[in-house]
Amino acid sequence: MSKFGSLSNGSMSMMSSRGGGSSSRGKSNLAVNIGQNNEMCLMAGRKETFANDPQMTFPGQGVVRPNLIAGREDGSSDQFELGAYGYGKNNVKLLYVRRENALRHEIREYEIDVHLRLSTQKDYLVGDNRDIIATDSQKNTVYLMAKKHGVKSPEEFAIILCSHFLYQYRHVEEVNVRVEEYPWSRHEVNGVSHNHAFVFTPTATRYCQVTQLRNESPRIRGGLKNLRVLKTTQSSFTDFIQDDYRTLPDANDRIFSTVVTASWDFSTASGVDFDAVWRTVKNCILENFAGPPVSGVYSPSVQNTLYLAERGVLSKVDQIFSIEMQMPNKHYFDIDLSKFSKLVPTENKEVYLPMDKPSGIIYAQLNRKDFNTRSKL
Numbered sequence: 001m002s003k004f005g006s007l008s009n010g011s012m013s014m015m016s017s018r019g020g021g022s023s024s025r026g027k028s029n030l031a032v033n034i035g036q037n038n039e040m041c042l043m044a045g046r047k048e049t050f051a052n053d054p055q056m057t058f059p060g061q062g063v064v065r066p067n068l069i070a071g072r073e074d075g076s077s078d079q080f081e082l083g084a085y086g087y088g089k090n091n092v093k094l095l096y097v098r099r100e101n102a103l104r105h106e107i108r109e110y111e112i113d114v115h116l117r118l119s120t121q122k123d124y125l126v127g128d129n130r131d132i133i134a135t136d137s138q139k140n141t142v143y144l145m146a147k148k149h150g151v152k153s154p155e156e157f158a159i160i161l162c163s164h165f166l167y168q169y170r171h172v173e174e175v176n177v178r179v180e181e182y183p184w185s186r187h188e189v190n191g192v193s194h195n196h197a198f199v200f201t202p203t204a205t206r207y208c209q210v211t212q213l214r215n216e217s218p219r220i221r222g223g224l225k226n227l228r229v230l231k232t233t234q235s236s237f238t239d240f241i242q243d244d245y246r247t248l249p250d251a252n253d254r255i256f257s258t259v260v261t262a263s264w265d266f267s268t269a270s271g272v273d274f275d276a277v278w279r280t281v282k283n284c285i286l287e288n289f290a291g292p293p294v295s296g297v298y299s300p301s302v303q304n305t306l307y308l309a310e311r312g313v314l315s316k317v318d319q320i321f322s323i324e325m326q327m328p329n330k331h332y333f334d335i336d337l338s339k340f341s342k343l344v345p346t347e348n349k350e351v352y353l354p355m356d357k358p359s360g361i362i363y364a365q366l367n368r369k370d371f372n373t374r375s376k377l
Helices: 135-149 154-168 274-290 302-316
Strands: 030-034 040-044 087-099 105-118 172-181 184-189 192-200 205-213 219-231 256-266 320-328 331-334 352-355 361-367
Touching (some): 087 135, 105 135, 105 192, 135 154, 154 172, 154 205, 154 219, 154 274, 219 274, 256 274, 256 302, 274 302, 274 320, 302 361
Antiparallel strands (some): 030 040, 087 105, 105 172, 172 205, 184 192, 219 256, 256 320, 331 352
């Protein structure tokens, strides 16, 4: 499955089909507006904030546009037409070291996918490669943009890459950039943070997806995955359907464990601190899962916990208009030790069997009901 697939399905995010268009190279009239937090508001032909657009299609949700038809010498035919198409470079690895001064350093390590869709299809239809920007050139561009602009949040760097390809090559119609961040944290010694030493801390993996079509605003999606959590009480699952197919008993007190995947869509980038938003989303998920340190929080179902976490995110971050989460069950089953009553006379509440397959999967998407696609939050 492509890393450009959405959470809700396994289809590629990749580029929807597009009709002909000019194949000439050149620089478009791209407006670049540097706003708060060093954020780049990029738009081919004009500048504006990133408001949600009714024509916006996120990865995995794109519509297929009619296109040139393949078959004859000139690429035309009455029988076939290209659907989704595009190409790019996957898994471009980058470590950026920001040296604030002689001692204090910051690092960001990314793995980046860059995919392009061109305005013509002659490379497919007739083997004409003159419009192709080599995937090796795309890789080089990642490093050059990092050197030229620096590297801050994954979202900001993805926006820079989208802007560059649309500005530099007029025949590029769509750019998709996915950035996955390696989770490094600054090392601490007796509560003092180290100037230049870091520890790999994979509590959760951060990623983002930015898609931009020519003459449209970037569509920005943040995300996290592999956030594995477990609590030993304050969770139940009871009163579900009782019929001839049921064997699972009510569980009034059970272990609740899951591996959270979440993605969220921004309505704007104006004034957004993407790093702070990511931390807010992660903390909101953990708060609704775990609750206060002493008492915890009760969960009647995975569904309810998931919904409350999504609701909390939308309540805290105005610039997010939609969030989608998955919470698969990571089961820990009671082990029946009753046959060993002479050896262990008490009830077993300490020893459990981890079981990974099969497992339940719970997911939902929560949207702002009154969100106006033409408004700016």
